[in-house]
Amino acid sequence: MSPEVETLVAILVATLRAGTPLVFAALGELVTEKSGVLNLGIEGMMLIGAVAGFIATVLTGSPFAGVVFAMLAGTLVSLLFGVLTLTLLTNQVATGLALTIFGIGLSAFVGLGYIGTPIQGLQPLAVPLLGDIPVLGLLLFRHDPLVYLSLVLLAAVAWFLARTRAGLVLRAVGESHEAAHAIGYPVIAIRYLAVMFGGAMSGLAGAYLSLVYTPQWTENMTAGRGWIALALVVFATWRPARVLLGAYLFGGITIVGLHIQAAGFEASSHLLAMLPYLATILVLVLISRDANRIRLNAPAALGKPFHPDA
Amino acid sequence: MALPPKATAAAPPRLELRGITKRYPGVLANEGIDLAVRPGEIHALLGENGAGKSTLVKIIYGVVKADAGEMLWEGGPLGSHTPAQARHLGIGMVFQHFNLFDTLTVAENIALCIEGGGDLKALAGRIAEVSGRYGLPIDPLRHVHGLSVGERQRVEIVRCLLQDPKLLIMDEPTSVLTPLEVEKLFETLRRLAGEGCSILYISHKLDEIRELCQTATVLRGGRVSADCDPREETPKSLAEMMIGRELPVCRHSEPPEGGAERLVLDGLSLASDDPFGTDLMDIRLTVRAGEIVGIAGVAGNGQNALLAALSGERRAPPGQVRIGGRPAGHLGPRARRARGLAFVPEERLGRGAVPGMSLADNALLTGYQKGMVRHGLVRVERTRAYAERVVDAFKVVCAGSGSEARSLSGGNLQKFILGREILLEPSLLVLAYPTWGVDVGAAAQIRQAVIDLRDRGAGVLVVSEELEELFEISDRIAVIGKGRLSPAKRTRDTGVEEVGRWMAGMFAPALDEGPQDAA
Structure with a gap:
C-alpha cells in the first residue's frame, strides 16, 4: 500500500469509529422523538453511560459487562426522565436540560477515583479471511463489534418504524396522542418504552466513548456529542439513513481535522475542533430545507405533554 | 357482516344508559342521563354546543369515565370499559374532529384500529370491498393529509364498518360536508340501519334530524329535556326543546345600491x-x-x-x-x-385574543390606534372604559373588564372579540x-x-x-x-x-x- 492509500484508509476507519457513538445516541433519540417525547438529556445520559461502563469494566475486567452496564445505567436515568415528564407531566425541555446538567455532575462525581485508571478496552474483531483482504479488509472487516452493532441497529430501527405494526403504533402516538388515545392505545406506556430505548442507546453511545474510542475516563468526555446527536435527528428529518450520513460526516471532519493538525498545518486547534459541528449542521440544514418533507416526517405531537383525562 | 335481522320491539335495547352523570371542575357536563337505542334504529342526540352531547358519547365509547350511572349493552351491564373493548363489543365511533393521522396512509390508519390488521395488502383489499359495498370510494394507499374532509370522513366510517359494528356513533358528521355529500351519507346510514345496525346521530341541525332519525333525545344544559319522534315535530318545537325558547330571527333589509x-x-x-x-x-x-x-x-x-x-x-x-x-x-x-379594516379570526384564543390577558388589555390590542395610547403610554382608564362598553353593548357574560380572556366561554369570548371590532366602527x-x-x-x-x-x-x-x-x-x-x-x-x-x-x-x-x- 502506498502511504496515501494508507492515510486514506486510516481516515475512513477512524471516521466510522468517530461516527458510531453519534449513530447510537441519535437512533435512540429518533425513536424517543417519534413517540412524541423530546429528551434533551442525551448528553447527560451518555456521560452516565460512559462512566458506568468504565467502572463496570474496571471492576469486572470485561468490557462486554461494561457495555451492558452502561446501557442499564442509561435506561435507568431515562426512566427518571420518563417518570418526571410522562407521569408527573413536567416540561420536557426543562427536564431534559436538567438531566444533562445532572448527568455531567453525577458522572464527574462517581468517576472521580477512576481518572487515569488504565483498562483493556473493547478490541477490534478481525473477521477471518475477509479481514485479510488488502484495503477492503481494513475498511470493512476489522472493526470492533459495536460498529457492526450500530449498523444492525440502524437497519432494525428503520425496518421497525416503516414495516412493523408496533412501529406504526409508535408513529401514531407521536403524530397525535389524542387520536391514539381515543382509538385505545396506551400512549403513556408506549412513550415510556421509547424513552427507555433512547436511554439505553445513549448509555451505549457513552460506553463506546469510554471503552472503545478513547479507553479511559475523563470528566465531560462526551464534549457536546449528545447535542450533535440531537441536532442530527432533527436535521435528518427523523429518517434513520440520514442520521447515519450526518454521523459519519461529523466523524469524518473530526478525523480530517486531526490529520491536518498532525501534518503540521498552521491552523488554530480551536477552529478545527469547531469545524465538525459547524459543517454537520450546515450540510444537514441544506438537505432538510424541504418543508413538506419535514411536515411528513416530524412527529406532530413532539414535546407536547399528554394527560388522558384532559 | 353478521348482523341480526330486524329486531323485534321485545328485544332489549342495544344500548341503554341509566342516570349517567359526569362532572368537570366547575361544570356539570351530564346529569342523570337516561337513553335507550334499539337495534336498527337511527337515534338522534340533539342539543346546542355545550349541552353535553360530546361528553356523553365519549362516555359511551369509553374515552371518558362517568362519575355515576350505569350502562347496559344488549341487556347486560357494561362496566368500566376502554375504547378497545367498546370496539370489540361492536361500538364504532366517527369523531367530530377526526381521529386520523395525517402522515399515515388510509390503510395504515385503519390498521391501527383493527385487531390483526398487520397485513396491509390484505387489509387494502378488505377496505376496497367494504367501501365499494357501501358506496364510500377511497384509495387505501393515499396519505390522509391529501384527502378532502369528506374523504376523511369516509375513512372513519369504513374504519368502523370493517369492525362489524352493532352501534355506530356519528358526532356532528355533516358539519364539514357539502349538501351533496350529506345526501350520500344519509343513504349509507339508512342502508346500515336497514341491516340492523343502530346509529346514534349527534347534531344540532334540526332539518337533518327530522329527515333521518326515528327517535330523538334532546339535551339542554347537561340534562335530558325531551324524548320525541322528530318526524312528528316542527323545527320550531324542536328548537324550543333544545334552547328552551323560540329560535330568534334576524331583521334584514335590502342593501343600498352602488355603494363605494x-x-x-x-x-x-x-x-x-x-x-x-x-x-x-x-x-x-x-x-x-x-x-x-x-x-x-x-x-x-x-x-x-x-x-x-x-x-x-x-x-x-x-x-x-x-x-x-x-x-x-x-x-x-x-x-x-x-x-x-377590522378582522375577526377563526381561532379565538391565540389569534383573536390573548388567553392570559384581561379583556381590557385585549381591547387595547386592536383599539390602540383609537386614542387608547398617548405618547407611547397606555391610557388605562380609556382602555377599561372601552372594554366595558363592549361588555355592556354585546351582553358579554364575564366578571368585568379585568377578567382573563380564557375564563370566558367560547360564545361570550366571540361576542367580546366581535364587539371590540364593531365598536371601532x-x-x-x-x-x-x-x-x-x-x-x-x-x-x-x-x-x-x-x-x-x-x-x-x-x-x-x-x-x-x-x-x-x-x-x-x-x-x-x-x-x-x-x-x-x-x-x-x-x-x-x-x-x-x-x-x-x-x-x-x-x-x-x-x-x-x-x-x-x-x-
Missing part, C-alpha cells in the same frame, strides 16, 4: 404556506359599502390563505388587494387597520366563522350586530361553513373551492341547491365582477 368599493380582490393568487394547504388562484371579488358578502365552502379549500391575505398576515402584490380603493396587498395588518369588517361553536341565542345576536354594522355603511365579508347562516345574513354569496372563487350571486337569486353544487366544485370561477354585481 370597500374591498376589491383583483386576481389574488397566493401559494399556501402550509404544505398541506390550498393555494389561492386568481380570486376576484368586490365588497361594497352597505353590503354583506358571504363566502361559503368546505374548510380546507383555501380559506386560511384567503383570510391571511385579507388580514395582512400574508402579503400579496399591492394591486391584488385594494382596501378603500387604494392598493393594500403589500401592507401589514397594522397599516390595513389604519385604513379601516370599521369601514370594512372581515369575519371568519363568526358563530362556530356559539350557541343559537348568541349566534343570532352576533348576526344582528353584523347586519346593524352593515346598515351603518360598512362593507362586511363573512367566511363560513354554515350555509344557513350565510343565507340568513349575506346580500351576496360566493363559494370557494380548491383555491378558486365562484362568482358572487345575490342571495335571493340563488339557493342552497346551487351553492351546494358550487361547493362540490361545479362552478366557473369569476373572471371579473360582472353586471350582476353592479346592479
Whole structure:
C-alpha cells in the first residue's frame, strides 16, 4: 500500500469509529422523538453511560459487562426522565436540560477515583479471511463489534418504524396522542418504552466513548456529542439513513481535522475542533430545507405533554 | 357482516344508559342521563354546543369515565370499559374532529384500529370491498393529509364498518360536508340501519334530524329535556326543546345600491404556506359599502390563505388587494387597520385574543390606534372604559373588564372579540366563522350586530361553513373551492341547491365582477 492509500484508509476507519457513538445516541433519540417525547438529556445520559461502563469494566475486567452496564445505567436515568415528564407531566425541555446538567455532575462525581485508571478496552474483531483482504479488509472487516452493532441497529430501527405494526403504533402516538388515545392505545406506556430505548442507546453511545474510542475516563468526555446527536435527528428529518450520513460526516471532519493538525498545518486547534459541528449542521440544514418533507416526517405531537383525562 | 335481522320491539335495547352523570371542575357536563337505542334504529342526540352531547358519547365509547350511572349493552351491564373493548363489543365511533393521522396512509390508519390488521395488502383489499359495498370510494394507499374532509370522513366510517359494528356513533358528521355529500351519507346510514345496525346521530341541525332519525333525545344544559319522534315535530318545537325558547330571527333589509368599493380582490393568487394547504388562484371579488358578502365552502379549500391575505398576515402584490380603493396587498395588518379594516379570526384564543390577558388589555390590542395610547403610554382608564362598553353593548357574560380572556366561554369570548371590532366602527369588517361553536341565542345576536354594522355603511365579508347562516345574513354569496372563487350571486337569486353544487366544485370561477354585481 502506498502511504496515501494508507492515510486514506486510516481516515475512513477512524471516521466510522468517530461516527458510531453519534449513530447510537441519535437512533435512540429518533425513536424517543417519534413517540412524541423530546429528551434533551442525551448528553447527560451518555456521560452516565460512559462512566458506568468504565467502572463496570474496571471492576469486572470485561468490557462486554461494561457495555451492558452502561446501557442499564442509561435506561435507568431515562426512566427518571420518563417518570418526571410522562407521569408527573413536567416540561420536557426543562427536564431534559436538567438531566444533562445532572448527568455531567453525577458522572464527574462517581468517576472521580477512576481518572487515569488504565483498562483493556473493547478490541477490534478481525473477521477471518475477509479481514485479510488488502484495503477492503481494513475498511470493512476489522472493526470492533459495536460498529457492526450500530449498523444492525440502524437497519432494525428503520425496518421497525416503516414495516412493523408496533412501529406504526409508535408513529401514531407521536403524530397525535389524542387520536391514539381515543382509538385505545396506551400512549403513556408506549412513550415510556421509547424513552427507555433512547436511554439505553445513549448509555451505549457513552460506553463506546469510554471503552472503545478513547479507553479511559475523563470528566465531560462526551464534549457536546449528545447535542450533535440531537441536532442530527432533527436535521435528518427523523429518517434513520440520514442520521447515519450526518454521523459519519461529523466523524469524518473530526478525523480530517486531526490529520491536518498532525501534518503540521498552521491552523488554530480551536477552529478545527469547531469545524465538525459547524459543517454537520450546515450540510444537514441544506438537505432538510424541504418543508413538506419535514411536515411528513416530524412527529406532530413532539414535546407536547399528554394527560388522558384532559 | 353478521348482523341480526330486524329486531323485534321485545328485544332489549342495544344500548341503554341509566342516570349517567359526569362532572368537570366547575361544570356539570351530564346529569342523570337516561337513553335507550334499539337495534336498527337511527337515534338522534340533539342539543346546542355545550349541552353535553360530546361528553356523553365519549362516555359511551369509553374515552371518558362517568362519575355515576350505569350502562347496559344488549341487556347486560357494561362496566368500566376502554375504547378497545367498546370496539370489540361492536361500538364504532366517527369523531367530530377526526381521529386520523395525517402522515399515515388510509390503510395504515385503519390498521391501527383493527385487531390483526398487520397485513396491509390484505387489509387494502378488505377496505376496497367494504367501501365499494357501501358506496364510500377511497384509495387505501393515499396519505390522509391529501384527502378532502369528506374523504376523511369516509375513512372513519369504513374504519368502523370493517369492525362489524352493532352501534355506530356519528358526532356532528355533516358539519364539514357539502349538501351533496350529506345526501350520500344519509343513504349509507339508512342502508346500515336497514341491516340492523343502530346509529346514534349527534347534531344540532334540526332539518337533518327530522329527515333521518326515528327517535330523538334532546339535551339542554347537561340534562335530558325531551324524548320525541322528530318526524312528528316542527323545527320550531324542536328548537324550543333544545334552547328552551323560540329560535330568534334576524331583521334584514335590502342593501343600498352602488355603494363605494370597500374591498376589491383583483386576481389574488397566493401559494399556501402550509404544505398541506390550498393555494389561492386568481380570486376576484368586490365588497361594497352597505353590503354583506358571504363566502361559503368546505374548510380546507383555501380559506386560511384567503383570510391571511385579507388580514395582512400574508402579503400579496399591492394591486391584488385594494382596501378603500387604494392598493393594500403589500401592507401589514397594522397599516390595513389604519385604513379601516377590522378582522375577526377563526381561532379565538391565540389569534383573536390573548388567553392570559384581561379583556381590557385585549381591547387595547386592536383599539390602540383609537386614542387608547398617548405618547407611547397606555391610557388605562380609556382602555377599561372601552372594554366595558363592549361588555355592556354585546351582553358579554364575564366578571368585568379585568377578567382573563380564557375564563370566558367560547360564545361570550366571540361576542367580546366581535364587539371590540364593531365598536371601532370599521369601514370594512372581515369575519371568519363568526358563530362556530356559539350557541343559537348568541349566534343570532352576533348576526344582528353584523347586519346593524352593515346598515351603518360598512362593507362586511363573512367566511363560513354554515350555509344557513350565510343565507340568513349575506346580500351576496360566493363559494370557494380548491383555491378558486365562484362568482358572487345575490342571495335571493340563488339557493342552497346551487351553492351546494358550487361547493362540490361545479362552478366557473369569476373572471371579473360582472353586471350582476353592479346592479
